[in-house]
Amino acid sequence: MKRLKYFLCAMLLASFSTYAQDDVKPEREQGHTNQNKFKQLYDEFSTPNVFRTGSGAPGPGYYQQQADYKMDIEIDDATAKLYGNETITYTNNSPDELKYLWVQLDQNVRAKDSKTPLISNSVVRPATTSSSVVKSYLKESFDGGFHIEHVKDTNGKDLAHTINRTMMRVELPKAMQSGDQFSFQIKWWYNINDHVKDGGRSGYEYFEENDNRAYVIAQFYPRMAVYNDVEGWQNSQFWGRDEFALPFGDFDVNITVPADHILDGTGVLTNREEVFTKDMMKRYKKAKKSYDEPVMIVTQDEAEKAEKSKSKKKKTWKLSAKMVRDFGFSTSRKFLWDMMAVKLGEKDVMAVSLYPKEGNPLWEEWSTKAVASTLKSYSRMTFDYPYHKAISVHAKQQGMEYPMICWNYGRPDKDGNYSDRVKYGMISVIIHEVGHNWFPMIINSDERQWTWMDEGLNTFTQYVAEQDFGEWYPKALSANDKTYPSRRGPAKNIVRYMGGKQDFIAPIMSKGLNTYQFGNNAYGKPATGLNILRETVMGRELFDYSFREYANRWMFKHPTPEDFFRTMEDASAIDLDWFWRGWFYTTDYTDIGVKSVKKFAVTSTPNENGKQIAERNNIDAKTLIYFIEEGEEGYEETMKKGVTMNDLPTVKEYIMDNFTPAEQKEMKETPKFFYEVTFEKPGGLVMPLIVEYTYADGTKKRETYPAQIWRLNDKEVSKAIASNKEIVGVMVDPDLETADVDTSNNAWPKEVKASDFDKFKESTRD
DSSP states (O other): OHHHHHHHHHHHHHHHHTGGGGGOOOHHHHTOOOOOTTOOTTTTSOOOOSSBOTTSSBOTTOOOOEEEEEEEEEEETTTTEEEEEEEEEEEOOSSSOEEEEEEEOGGGGGSTTOSGGGGSOOOOOSSOOHHHHIIIIISOOOOOSOEEEEEEETTSOBOOEEEETTEEEEEEEEEEOTTOEEEEEEEEEEEOOBHHHHOOSSEEEEEGGGTEEEEEEOSOSOEEOEEETTTEEEOOOOOSSSOOOOOBEEEEEEEEEETTOEEEESSEETTHHHHSOHHHHHHHHHHTTOSSSOEEEEOHHHHHHHTTSOOSSEEEEEEEEEEESOOOEEEETTOEEEEEEEEETTEEEEEEEEEOGGGTTHHHHHHHHHHHHHHHHHHHHSOOOOSSEEEEEEOTTOEEEETTEEEEOOOOOTTSOOOHHHHHHHHHHHHHHHHTTTTTTTBOOOTTTOHHHHHHHHHHHHHHHHHHHHHHOGGGSOTTOSSOOOSSSSGGGGHHHHTSOGGGOOOSSSOGGGOSSHIIIIIIHHHHHHHHIIIIISOHHHHHHHHHHHHHHHTTBOOOHHHHHHHHHHTTTOOOHHHHHHHHHOOOOBOOEEEEEEEEEEESSOOHHHHHHHHHTTOOGGGSOEEEETTSTTHHHHHHHTOOGGGSHHHHHHHHHHSOHHHHHTSOOOOOEEEEEEEEOOSSOOOOEEEEEEETTSOEEEEEEOGGGGSSOSSEEEEEEEESSOEEEEEESTTOOSOBSOGGGSEESOOOOOOHHHHHHHHHOO
């Protein structure tokens, strides 16, 4: 008897829980090819080796090259020219023999013969401005490329070299073996561009009213390209959009500028007492002990006085940096300068801002605090900031990053007034650019190939840091903002892009140069994906642990996308191949909805379906439990009786025979209502199924079904639900966590939204 009753119980559960599958044909029968979105990414990933392990960590054979620089730089402020002389010492830590070296000449993107303008689409518009006509058709193109005067070895002997646009191949007199070092010298100069008029990641802004310039200088020196285990030389040309791939090294840089300039940049200022006045030294010492408010090193009165005259003397600022991948600096006689100490672990880091008076009062109020907040947030999410300072420089229409220094936009009007949009824009760009110290300045990914690895990971962490900033500095928030109004991060903010025309969307795993919507592709979508992983798929604890593990594994190293993907899985014990495949390798979008909700009554009275099941399995029909769908014969009558599971003799007998009185007391409350909810997935993207059930008494229950619910049927799935309360509403993704592009199918009963005409009629009623 017990065996029969166990069988009856199994039949009961099977008949209810699999009911929804009866009408669903296999993919093959529907004429579709099952692409199996849960297939592992072995085909896409490289085979693990001694350099990079299957866990996502550096392998025992991992290596990276080193490039050390000694430079003497001078800016001629009268002609806006930069002159440089550098000695590069290159160390071959690879197991390979090198016959030549590749050097990046990024300024050649501005050379008169640059090919960059030729790859951009251009049209003749019916009407345009005079300035546009002059710039496009009459003005001679700006010559901003490198003028290489010589390339020599340390004995002064010329080295053969070939310049191919933005790359220069230097022939070695003797092939470098593993462990060899080679030093050589390059002398050059170039015309500095006006970045406000001509664009670019560096250059100067010209202030006509007092004939002054504010310089933000980067990509100003010939820089070594990366050589690694993944592709050998990374000598992909610079077309202007994709940023940079650089090896780590040590820098000693002497920068000569007019004596009345204020300057700061990458590295430790080694001759501070020579270039600072006594007042500046006193203020600097005070700033090192100030943790709440910035201390002015150069005041606005002093900056305004300096910009009214020009010194004919020169001053050299000496900066030294260890283990950085790049170098940048900023200089002007117009600069105000403030600093504040930030406690990170057991050490202090200086948060620093440089800005002309045109940035005030906004910059003096919020720039350095934004730097300090960023240092705290990013350190919490990854590792403590390892350098001694982080600098924010105000530069019109700029947003760019380098080790320890970045330039940022956000300027009040001439009367010092600014909107919330300007304020939030400034704070956000500072957080973003300071955050780039982690991605990619320390976690040194290849921006030229994988833009999302620095921009996307950084934009995600920026979102976390923005929310921290709003919490730590509530006075910065506008009256209507309870939290910081982040532009990127929340899933709902990427919906318009992902639901757009597929002809103009590319997978995240595309080279940045070749994407249609660069900002959404490299910044917004990857940042949103990571936020979904953190909040919806993995949970904060597992995500944050794994994210920190990735950061710590690859700090001061060169990770690839696979290293990130593998580490996130390795540290969390969550198989995420389905997520990487859908979100990063395709342009699929999320669209999940409620297809149908069926209601059932339970009874022991045989019906035709039940009789057929009993006959097929050679069972007495009287011993089975039957579910009658709403609308079928007997449904209304059964529901009126209020029959529950415990009212059915077979169920009662089974419980009494198989469970002790104590176990019977612990059983769930007897369900009175039975439902079969079918969910559909018109969108191609796999996502967890987040459902909110609303009951007749007004209470709600949230259930998150893992993404694996779609593993056997990519089109639709059903869930059998037994409840002691009547379900009156079903809502998919109630908090818009999955970037669902069409929410019109998310609710049952289907929500009827009033048309604009209906809304108008309602508004005109008395």
